[in-house]
Amino acid sequence: MHYRRLGHSGLKVSEIALGSWVTFGSQVDEDVASDLLHSAYEAGINFFDNADMYADGRSEEVMGAAIKDLPRQALVLSSKVFWPTMPGPNGRGLSRKHITESIHASLKRMDTDYLDLYFCHRFDPDTPVDEVVYTMDTLIRQGKILYWGTSEWRAWQINEAVNLARIHHLAPPTMEQPQYNMFHRRRVEMELSPICREHGIGLTTWSPLYYGILSGKYNDGIPEGSRASLDSMAWIRDRITPERVAIVRELSQVADDLHVSMAQLALAWLLRRKEVSSVITGATNIRQLQDNLDSAEAVEKLSDDVLEKIEQILGNYPDED
Numbered sequence: 350m351h352y353r354r355l356g357h358s359g360l361k362v363s364e365i366a367l368g369s370w371v372t373f374g375s376q377v378d379e380d381v382a383s384d385l386l387h388s389a390y391e392a393g394i395n396f397f398d399n400a401d402m403y404a405d406g407r408s409e410e411v412m413g414a415a416i417k418d419l420p421r422q423a424l425v426l427s428s429k430v431f432w433p434t435m436p437g438p439n440g441r442g443l444s445r446k447h448i449t450e451s452i453h454a455s456l457k458r459m460d461t462d463y464l465d466l467y468f469c470h471r472f473d474p475d476t477p478v479d480e481v482v483y484t485m486d487t488l489i490r491q492g493k494i495l496y497w498g499t500s501e502w503r504a505w506q507i508n509e510a511v512n513l514a515r516i517h518h519l520a521p522p523t524m525e526q527p528q529y530n531m532f533h534r535r536r537v538e539m540e541l542s543p544i545c546r547e548h549g550i551g552l553t554t555w556s557p558l559y560y561g562i563l564s565g566k567y568n569d570g571i572p573e574g575s576r577a578s579l580d581s582m583a584w585i586r587d588r589i590t591p592e593r594v595a596i597v598r599e600l601s602q603v604a605d606d607l608h609v610s611m612a613q614l615a616l617a618w619l620l621r622r623k624e625v626s627s628v629i630t631g632a633t634n635i636r637q638l639q640d641n642l643d644s645a646e647a648v649e650k651l652s653d654d655v656l657e658k659i660e661q662i663l664g665n666y667p668d669e670d
């Protein structure tokens with residue numbers, strides 16, 4: 350396992366992380382979740398991603414139980430706040446009140462004294478950015494979180510947070526968590542990349558396999574038990590378009606030629622980017638986890654010719670327009 354600095358911070362995160370969305374507390378049982386987490390840890394993964402709203406809080410409880418026999422100091426645990434998790438008008442968003450209530454609830458569910466990383470799960474137009482920055486700084490000073498960051502914030506919103514933090518001598522955001530994969534790349538490559546360089550923000554990217562589609566598993570229909578087969582995830586079926594399947598089929602040929610799996614090719618393609626501190630993967634079984642872990646070796650196989658071939662197949666290289 351390789352470790353990368355989280356942006357310009359001193360924290361080292363495994364370049365491959367394991368997240369718990371859809372899986373922990375819902376799609377897989379507690380034993381499978383625990384096996385996945387322990388196998389990931391043994392393979393060198395130190396960063397485990399979570400959110401207060403995953404499985405209505407169950408995901409944090411399952412992760413909290415699974416880490417009990419692991420050394421807390423070796424783990425980088427995250428959670429997030431924004432989406433509705435509590436009743437009433439203050440049960441969501443990024444107000445000082447909801448962030449404070451939410452961190453306490455997350456720490457309790459994870460049964461831990463602090464979170465390493467805490468993300469604002471979206472931008473909240475109802476809360477002034479300085480209220481968010483002050484609140485996050487307070488949580489850091491209280492030792493409840495170590496680093497704070499954003500998820501799916503626009504570059505100008507992150508800029509505003511960084512500038513406010515600088516003016517008031519508060520802790521600026523350290524990381525941003527955007528979706529980034531072969532089908533969804535514009536935001537990272539065109540908008541976030543420059544602010545990562547300017548402010549030392551590290552990216553911890555999500556849905557690297559575009560919900561599993563980039564593993565090639567949907568090339569011949571929807572396998573039973575897969576994410577797209579779940580009633581609660583029916584919307585993913587609309588993303589499995591004939592055009593995307595045709596692209597994944599062509600990319601699978603590139604992967605075959607390199608003697609790597611399609612998932613490894615898709616993950617390696619993300620890992621080649623320096624502004625990516627960690628690619629957050631998801632898995633429902635150990636075979637998938639192992640497949641994804643091996644992507645680190647596939648990065649070396651991405652020669653200029655291979656990258657050019659991938660660009661031709663994807664046909665979505667982002668430009669200024």
Ligand SMILES: NC(=O)c1ccc[n+]([C@@H]2O[C@H](COP(=O)([O-])OP(=O)(O)OC[C@H]3O[C@@H](n4cnc5c(N)ncnc54)[C@H](OP(=O)(O)O)[C@@H]3O)[C@@H](O)[C@H]2O)c1
Pocket residue numbers: 367368369370371372398399470500501526527554555556557558559560561562564566574575576577612629630631632633634636637638640641
């Ligand atoms: N910040 C945010 O807004 C946000 C949003 C979404 C996710 N996230 C984070 O990012 C993490 C990863 O997102 P994701 O789960 O959507 O990632 P993903 O890699 O796009 O999809 C993961 C799913 O694909 C399937 N899969 C994974 N590896 C595979 C392989 N090698 N071969 C075949 N199938 C494979 C599994 O589902 P099946 O076995 O069920 O098919 C797995 O659960 C989440 O857990 C969460 O921590 C953050």
